Amino acid sequence: MFKLIRMDQTGGERKPGLRVDIDITVxxxxxxxxxxxxxxxxRSFAAGxxxxxxxxxGLLEEGRRFLSGAAKSGAAGLNPEDSPEKxxxxxxxxxxxxxxxxxxxxxxxxxxAETSDYILTQCSMFSGKGAVFxxxxxxxxxxxx
Numbered sequence: 716m717f718k719l720i721r722m723d724q725t726g727g728e729r730k731p732g733l734r735v736d737i738d739i740t741v742x743x744x745x746x747x748x749x750x751x752x753x754x755x756x757x758r759s760f761a762a763g764x765x766x767x768x769x770x771x772x773g774l775l776e777e778g779r780r781f782l783s784g785a786a787k788s789g790a791a792g793l794n795p796e797d798s799p800e801k802x803x804x805x806x807x808x809x810x811x812x813x814x815x816x817x818x819x820x821x822x823x824x825x826x827x828a829e830t831s832d833y834i835l836t837q838c839s840m841f842s843g844k845g846a847v848f849x850x851x852x853x854x855x856x857x858x859x860x
Contacts, residue, residue, distance in 0.1 A: 722753045730755050735767065783817055793818060795826055799833030802826065807844040815844060816851060816859040827857050 717737050724730040734753040738745040751763030793805050802822070809815045822830065831852060840849035851859040 717750065718747070720747070720749075724753075724755055733760055735763065780817060781821055793822065795823065799830045800837075802830045803834055803838065806830070809844075812847055812851075815847065819848075820858050824857065831857065 717735055720734050720736045722732045722734055724732055732753045732755040734749055735751045736747040736749050739748050740746070750767055752759070754760035754763055793802060797805070806815060806819055809818055819827065819830070831848075834845065834848050835852075838845045838848075840846060848859065853860050
């Protein structure tokens with residue numbers, strides 16, 4: 716998946732360097748894509764690897780939250796075919812703010828947009844889950860944060 720690529724510094728003194736690539740298959744052909752800058756010393760190479768590890772750890776956590784929310788949304792009786800009213804009714808019965816957020820965020824983009832439009836235009840934002848929704852909803856991303 717990941718590969719170490721040896722590179723030589725161009726111009727001036729020729730100094731060996733390393734970078735990390737990943738091969739992406741497009742149309743049956745592997746295309747190398749750099750994941751780090753070319754590094755010419757151990758410190759910058761370690762920093763590049765640590766940045767990759769941090770990015771992957773973030774993706775792992777985001778995936779865990781999503782999958783946990785998807786399981787909770789199924790357990791909460793959320794159905795992608797339901798109307799926004801029915802979806803909101805099921806969401807608002809979920810105990811716990813974090814479980815509520817995970818369930819909402821696990822909905823697909825179209826269902827989240829449809830449901831958030833309903834909540835923001837038809838529901839009270841001053842009490843219950845409506846207050847949580849209005850406080851935590853990020854309009855640009857369409858997610859509860």
